[in-house]
Amino acid sequence: MLRTRFFPIATLLIVTLPGAAQTPRDxxxxxxxxxxxxxxxxxxxxxxxxxxxxxxxxVKQWVAESGAASLDRVVERNGQTVSESQQxxxxxxxxxxxxxxxxxxxxxxxxxxxxxxxxxxxxxAFVWTDSGRKGSDTVLHFRPDPQFRPPDLEARVFAAMEGDxxxxxxxxxxxxxxxxxxxxVKIGYGLLGELKAGGTFDVERRELSPHVWxxxxxxxxxxxxxxxxxxxxxxxxxxxxxxxxxAANTTLQQAQNELLHRSPDPAREQAFHQGR
Numbered sequence: 506m507l508r509t510r511f512f513p514i515a516t517l518l519i520v521t522l523p524g525a526a527q528t529p530r531d532x533x534x535x536x537x538x539x540x541x542x543x544x545x546x547x548x549x550x551x552x553x554x555x556x557x558x559x560x561x562x563x564v565k566q567w568v569a570e571s572g573a574a575s576l577d578r579v580v581e582r583n584g585q586t587v588s589e590s591q592q593x594x595x596x597x598x599x600x601x602x603x604x605x606x607x608x609x610x611x612x613x614x615x616x617x618x619x620x621x622x623x624x625x626x627x628x629x630a631f632v633w634t635d636s637g638r639k640g641s642d643t644v645l646h647f648r649p650d651p652q653f654r655p656p657d658l659e660a661r662v663f664a665a666m667e668g669d670x671x672x673x674x675x676x677x678x679x680x681x682x683x684x685x686x687x688x689x690v691k692i693g694y695g696l697l698g699e700l701k702a703g704g705t706f707d708v709e710r711r712e713l714s715p716h717v718w719x720x721x722x723x724x725x726x727x728x729x730x731x732x733x734x735x736x737x738x739x740x741x742x743x744x745x746x747x748x749x750x751x752a753a754n755t756t757l758q759q760a761q762n763e764l765l766h767r768s769p770d771p772a773r774e775q776a777f778h779q780g781r
Contacts, residue, residue, distance in 0.1 A: 529633035529645050532672060537627055539677040549717055550755055552763055554747040554771050560740050567767045569751060569760035574606040575613070576757055578764040596764070600757045623663050629653055630664040642671040642680050649687070658692065662700060662727075665690050678718050683707045686727060700729035704739070713748050721745050747771050
C-alpha cells in the first residue's frame with residue numbers, strides 16, 4: 506500500500522553492468538522501480554502524531570493504521586482542545602460506522618493510485634541533470650520536458666514543475682522532492698480555471714526502520730481560480746512525528762486502545778522528561 510506515504514518498504518535490487526554509466530534519468534527510473542516494488546511488498550502499519558494545517562481545518566491528532574481503516578484521535582481542532590470524552594466519542598462513532606470506514610479506504614486508495622501515477626511519469630516528464638551529492642544522497646535537478654504529453658490534469662500540473670529530488674544512493678529511495686510551478690496551468694483554456702505560477706510543493710521522507718520509509722512532511726502551496734468566483738487552493742502543511750510500528754492485524758478497537766495510551770501533547774511530554 507502507498508497510503509500516500511510516497512512509496513515504502515523492501516528494496517528492489519537492480520543489476521548494473523560493471524563500468525556502465527547511469528544517466529540522471531536512469532537513476533530516477535531505478536528509484537521509481539524500487540519505490541513501486543517496495544510499496545507492493547509493504548505490510549507495515551504505523552501509529553504516529555500528526556499536525557495537519559489546511560485552509561478549511563487544522564488538527565493535531567494521533568493516527569493508527571488498522572487493517573480496516575486508519576483511526577484518528579483528534580486532540581486539537583482549529584486551535585481548540587478537544588475534550589477526552591469527545592475524543593473517545595468520535596473514535597467510537599467511527600468504529601461503528603462502516604460507511605465512513607469504506608469512504609476512508611476509498612479515499613486512501615484514490616490517493617495511492619494518484620501517487621503511483623505521478624511516480625510512474627517522473628522519469629519521462631522532466632529533463633534531469635545531476636546537481637551533485639549531499640551526504641549519502643544524490644541530488645538531481647528537474648525541469649519540464651517539452652516532449653512529454655501529460656495524460657490528465659494532475660499530470661499537467663505536476664509536469665509544469667521545476668525543482669530538485671534527492672535519492673539515497675545505497676537503497677535507491679526517494680528522500681525528498683521539491684518543486685515550483687514555473688508557469689500558469691490553464692483548465693479548459695483558462696475558462697474553467699487556472700493555477701498560478703510560483704506555487705510550490707515539498708515532500709520529505711525518512712527511513713523509520715531498515716528499508717522502511719515514510720513521508721514525514723508535506724508542504725503544498727498552490728493558488729488559482731475556477732469559474733471566476735471560485736478559488737482553487739491546494740494549501741497544506743502536514744508534519745508526522747513519533748512513529749511507532751504496530752501489528753499488521755491491528756483491529757479498530759485495538760487501535761483505539763493504542764491511541765488512548767498516547768499523550769495529547771507528545772512534544773511537551775518529551776520536553777518534560779528531558780528536563781528531569
